[in-house]
Amino acid sequence: MDAKTKLCAVIGNPIGHSLSPQIHNAAFAELRLNFAYVAFQVEDVAAAMAGVRGLGIVGLSITIPHKVTSMAEMDQVDPVAQGIGCINTVHNVDGKLVGYNTDGLGAMNSLLEAGCKLDGSKVLVLGSGGAARAIAVTLAHKCELNSMTILGVIKDEREKLAQDVAAGTEAPVVNDDVNEETLAEHVPSSDVIIHCTPIGMHPKTDDTLVPEDLFREGQTVFDAVYNPLETVLLKQASAKKCRTIRGMEMFVRQAVAQFELWTGETAPYDVMAKVVRDALESKA
Amino acid sequence: MDAKTKLCAVIGNPIGHSLSPQIHNAAFAELRLNFAYVAFQVEDVAAAMAGVRGLGIVGLSITIPHKVTSMAEMDQVDPVAQGIGCINTVHNVDGKLVGYNTDGLGAMNSLLEAGCKLDGSKVLVLGSGGAARAIAVTLAHKCELNSMTILGVIKDEREKLAQDVAAGTEAPVVNDDVNEETLAEHVPSSDVIIHCTPIGMHPKTDDTLVPEDLFREGQTVFDAVYNPLETVLLKQASAKKCRTIRGMEMFVRQAVAQFELWTGETAPYDVMAKVVRDALESKA
DSSP states (O other), X not given: OOTTOEEEEEEESSOTXXXXXXXXXXXXXXXXXXXXXXXXXXXXXXXXXXXXXXXXXXXXXXXXXXXXXXXXXXXXXXXXXXXXXXOSEEEEETTEEEEXXXXXXXXXXXXXXXXXXXXXXXXXXXXXXXXXXXXXXXXXXXXXXXXXXXXXXXXXXXXXHHHHHHTTOSSOEEEEOOSHHHHHHHTTTOSEEEEOSSTTOTTOTTOOSSOGGGOOTTOEEEEOOOSSSSOHHHHHHHHTTOEEEOHHHHHHHHHHHHHHHHHSSOOOHHHHHHHHHHHHHHHO | OOTTXXXXXXXXXXXXXXXXXXXXXXXXXXXXXXXXXXXXXXXXXXXXXXXXXXXXXXXXXXXXTOTTGGGGGOSEEOHXXXXXXXXXXXXXXXXXXXXXXXXXHHHHHHHHHTTOOXXXXXXXXXXXXXXXXXXXXXXXXXSOOSEEEEEOSOHHHHHHHHHHHHTTOSSOEEEEOOSHHHHHHHTTTOSXXXXXXXXXXXXXXXXXSSOGGGOOTTXXXXXXXXXXXXXXXXXXXXXXXXXXXXXXXXXXXXXXXXXXHHHSSOOOHHHHHHHHHHHHHHHO
8 A cells, every 4th residue: 555545445334344345455456456445434424425525535335324315425326326216336536426336236247147147037026125126226227127026015115116116127017015925926937036035034044935846947046145145045946956146146246346336447256255255154 | 454444544735655655554564453544635625624524534644735724624733733833643533633743743753762862952943944843843842942043044934933932932042044154153052953954955965054064073963854865964964973863764753653643552663764764765
């Protein structure tokens, strides 16, 4: 680090357990880029953004509780992030702050890198919270889907999400309650199943939302849950010869997308994934 | 670096050639402190200080052109820095920004560490610019001098400095033009001679302000010029068996004082001095 080192950072509150500094610093080191990445515990987002401008910080990751409120501080917000309704990334381009959301991109790229075809596919999203929203809206904007179905227990949230998804795609968008019947109707007929509820997350790792016998060979199943690394849902889907993708992948690839925005370089995926895997395995 | 890393930085404009990141990062590494130090090129000091507050940056070094204007952004300014009229250091204490000036401290501690006695001494300061001001005011506040004499070519600046020095000490403070006569009068009778004019600085390294035969054995001679590392002034003083102190020492020890403010730890002087020496030698 010297006087030409460019700074990136994550802001959130609390922030002391964020993995982002290790992930990005490992990637900067791998490519010998003169960048560094720190974490700031921030209460006042407007003051933090004034700081990003005033100090010339190049890139920011934004995490809870600032993903929505920080949008108002941007000079420009990417249309996908606007559709999602929050940002997780800021790129400071010569003093102009541009907001992005790479969470959905992280999931989308995880699917594509695993060989999953999204254009022309019937996509089923389970859940309607933050992760579901980021993924569903991103896929709507970025892919030519055949259809999207959203199943969730919170009616208002689910309907609002379906509406925002529909604004970004010409594909039909359906939403419904999530229960035995709707799962039995939609899981077998979907090409891509994206699980975004907390079911199966540590410590209740034996739970799963989807009955095993609904999976069909050749489907792609993604689980946003990343602790444990391989959930019961993924194990069962795998046993049914589905292509499975771990939540960890999304987490790594949202960081990959940030890194590439800030540096203009191709991110060293393997190095970044190793940091995340090592951290999650040491927790497990 | 992880999510608990504390950030310090230097602000200035331009800033790309600052050595401060290497000096402080080497010191943090030596003591295995979870701190990092970067440089920010800053135009708007108020915005930068808003950033320091908003992001919770722990410590700042301040350099040209922001040393004066940044004072207005502080919650509190150390009395010595107030007397000097500018700050080179900010310590963020739980959101309260406290301004200090460690430039004069750097010179004072260089003198003391070299074994020079300041209490009871007759001190001669040559020059009345920024370095002279920082050193003279600091010595006035921090030591029990016998007297201080300031010789300089810019009458207004010199008189203002003498006034500000007098406000911090009960010792008599004299100021006069710098010329053959005043040098012949004051150099031989002083215990400590502090040279703060640019004479002798690269590239005109053969120049010196003080005729060699005015030095007396046992005097202490400090030269704020640090390029070259050993000026003609210091070589001649050394030949006359004076104790000599290089400008590099002041530069290292102003950073030492900053480091100790921010971290609460004793700074690793040797490590910091090596960074500065290596950089100055590679330039020479």
